[in-house]
Amino acid sequence: MNFLFAWRYFKARKTTNAINIIAWISIVAIIIGTASLILVLSVFNGFEGLVKSLYSSFYPELKISPASGKHLTLTEDQIKAIRGTRGIKNISLVVEERAFLQNKNDSGIIGESMIYIKGVDDNYAAVTKVPDHIVEGTFDVGDEENPLLVLGSGIENAVGIRSDRNIRPLTLYMPRRGSSDLSDPLQSLSEELVNTSGSFVIQQDFDNKYVLSNLAFVKKMLSLKDNEYGAVEIAVDPKANTDKIEKDLKKMMGSNYLVQNRFEQNASLYTVMKIEKWFIYAILSLILTVAAFNMVGALTMLVLEKKQDISVLKALGADKRLIQRIFLTEGMLLAIIGGGSGMLLAFVIATLQKKFHLVPLQGSTFMIDYFPVKMVLTDFILVGCTVFIIALLASWLPARKAALQQLNLREE
Numbered sequence: 001m002n003f004l005f006a007w008r009y010f011k012a013r014k015t016t017n018a019i020n021i022i023a024w025i026s027i028v029a030i031i032i033g034t035a036s037l038i039l040v041l042s043v044f045n046g047f048e049g050l051v052k053s054l055y056s057s058f059y060p061e062l063k064i065s066p067a068s069g070k071h072l073t074l075t076e077d078q079i080k081a082i083r084g085t086r087g088i089k090n091i092s093l094v095v096e097e098r099a100f101l102q103n104k105n106d107s108g109i110i111g112e113s114m115i116y117i118k119g120v121d122d123n124y125a126a127v128t129k130v131p132d133h134i135v136e137g138t139f140d141v142g143d144e145e146n147p148l149l150v151l152g153s154g155i156e157n158a159v160g161i162r163s164d165r166n167i168r169p170l171t172l173y174m175p176r177r178g179s180s181d182l183s184d185p186l187q188s189l190s191e192e193l194v195n196t197s198g199s200f201v202i203q204q205d206f207d208n209k210y211v212l213s214n215l216a217f218v219k220k221m222l223s224l225k226d227n228e229y230g231a232v233e234i235a236v237d238p239k240a241n242t243d244k245i246e247k248d249l250k251k252m253m254g255s256n257y258l259v260q261n262r263f264e265q266n267a268s269l270y271t272v273m274k275i276e277k278w279f280i281y282a283i284l285s286l287i288l289t290v291a292a293f294n295m296v297g298a299l300t301m302l303v304l305e306k307k308q309d310i311s312v313l314k315a316l317g318a319d320k321r322l323i324q325r326i327f328l329t330e331g332m333l334l335a336i337i338g339g340g341s342g343m344l345l346a347f348v349i350a351t352l353q354k355k356f357h358l359v360p361l362q363g364s365t366f367m368i369d370y371f372p373v374k375m376v377l378t379d380f381i382l383v384g385c386t387v388f389i390i391a392l393l394a395s396w397l398p399a400r401k402a403a404l405q406q407l408n409l410r411e412e
Contacts, residue, residue, distance in 0.1 A: 002322075002329040019305060023298040027338040029291035034342025034387055035349070037284045041379045042350050044277045046372030051273065054203040057129040058210075059265050060092075060233035062246060067258045071095070071228045078253075082232060085248055087240030092127040095119045095218055095230035100173040101149075101211065103159040111160035115211045117174065119218025119230075127235040130200055130212070137164030137198025144216035148197040154208030156199045163196040170194055177223035190221040285386055292394040295334055299327060299398035303405070310405050324403035331395025332388070339387035343380055350375050 064082070066072040074093075083091050095118070102112040120141060125131045131139040135153065142148035149170065151163050159170060174190045194213070201207055219228070234249075236242050242261060249259045263270055303310075310323055350373045352358055357370035 002325045019298060019301045022294060022301065023334065026292070026294035026298050027334055027341075029294050030288070030335060030338025030387060030391075031342040031345060033284065033288035033291050034339045034383055035346040037281065037288065037383045037386070038343060038346035038375075038379060039349060039373075040280055040284060041277065041383070042346070042373045042375050043371050044273075044280065045374035045376055045379070048273050048277070049374050050368070050372050051203075051269070055266055055269070056262060057133060057202050058206050059262050060127050061236045061242060061262055062234035062249065063260050063265055064232040064234070064249065064253060065230070065258045065260070067256050070097070071224065071230060072232075072257060073225075073227050074229060074232070075227060079232075081252060082234070082249065085245060085252070087237050087242075087245045089235040089237045089240075090123050090126040091235070092123040092233045093121050093215060093229045093231075094124070094233055095215060095222065095224065095228075097174060097218070097222055097230075099175075099211070101155065101159055102171045102173070103161055103168075104171060105168060111158055113155050113158035115155055116209050117172070117211045117213055117218060119213055119215040121215045124212075124233070127233045130202070133200045133202045134198050135201045136162065137196070139200075140197040141212055141214045142197070142217070143214055144220060147192075147194050147214045147217035149194050150197055150212040151199045152207035152210050153199050153201045154204065155211060156196075158208075161196065163199040166196045170196065172221075174218075174221045176221075190223075192217075192221060281382075285390075288386070289390050292390045295331060295391065295394045296398060298334070299331055299395055300401070302330065303327060303398050303402040306402075307405065310402055320403040323405075324399045327399035327402045328392065328395045331391050331399070335387050335391030339384060339391075342387075343384070347375065 064072070079091075079093075082088070096116055099115050099117040100112065101115050103110045104112075124141075125139065130150075134150075136156075137150075139150055140148050141150060149163075149172075151159075156163050161170070170193070172192050172194050174192075176188050176190045234245075236245055246259055246261055250257075253259060313323060353371065353373045359371050361369055361371060
């Protein structure tokens with residue numbers, strides 16, 4: 001019954017056109033606000049998915065690292081136990097350290113850069129997707145006697161070479177373990193001449209920071225023992241439960257080792273992305289709330305318009321709760337029309353953006369040239385609930401006013 005009265009009031013012609021105009025303005029405001037919320041959240045989802053895909057190309061699904069310090073010690077039995085854990089597809093042993101890379105010739109220094117050099121074994125290509133992002137040359141880290149470097153594109157530019165056709169080797173400086181001679185700092189560094197094999201492009205955080213090389217070579221430069229490593233990077237079978245494998249590894253390795261999934265390896269990044277998304281959602285919700293004030297005006301004028309109808313209903317036995325529910329339903333009707341139309345509009349725009357890339361990204365430094373969009377059902381549910389709550393709050397005051405109106409069948 002509430003809906004029938006509300007629908008009749010919505011369709012009926014009012015004595016004052018301003019009521020109809022304000023009602024439709026409130027609907028349009030809800031449409032725009034709803035569509036904006038959905039589209040902005042979808043764009044954030046698109047960027048979040050893009051960033052996660054880029055970071056997942058470099059970071060493994062699971063990683064075992066020392067709980068303290070830079071290096072961990074693993075016996076052959078421990079390595080076999082990790083490899084044999086159910087659900088693990090492959091593992092790669094790695095070690096990482098800060099280093100200095102220099103390109104120089106007889107005339108002087110051409111280019112140089114502080115880097116993070118990462119020594120990787122033969123299984124590294126099976127654990128990460130870095131080889132899929134090679135843009136010049138090949139993914140080849142050589143061996144202990146003939147090591148090769150795979151450079152991030154930013155480092156390649158910094159040292160001034162073309163990694164796939166570099167004739168003169170680069171000079172690599174790394175800290176020598178156990179050296180503490182402060183009188184001659186150069187004695188604390190290991191120096192090697194190393195050629196390059198290729199370069200990769202993933203994301204600036206990696207491209208401007210990392211150089212990959214052979215694990216045995218990097219361990220030799222760092223003077224590490226045979227059973228010392230920096231970390232174990234793990235690829236999980238697609239059908240396996242990553243959380244269960246993480247718990248099993250934590251139980252197996254003990255408190256001296258840190259086992260992290262991909263989210264935990266980049267917790268700060270993912271947390272910032274979530275905060276940004278919710279911050280924008282809060283701002284747009286406030287804008288939607290301001291737009292809902294039009295609904296307050298429309299319903300208040302409707303209550304004044306229907307004074308006689310309210311008196312008749314009360315004379316026929318309607319109580320205050322029924323009157324209040326009728327006008328609350330009227331507000332919900334405006335919200336349903338506006339919110340539903342806004343969601344439909346957002347769905348159409350987002351679909352067109354995904355298919356035709358209508359809105360481009362300005363600049364040439366992005367991996368894509370359009371705004372990425374990813375629609376998620378939970379966003380539609382969240383926005384729908386938001387619109388419903390805002391409409392309910394906006395409708396309550398006019399509905400309450402209508403319910404408290406005194407019975408008066410005679411017009412003075």
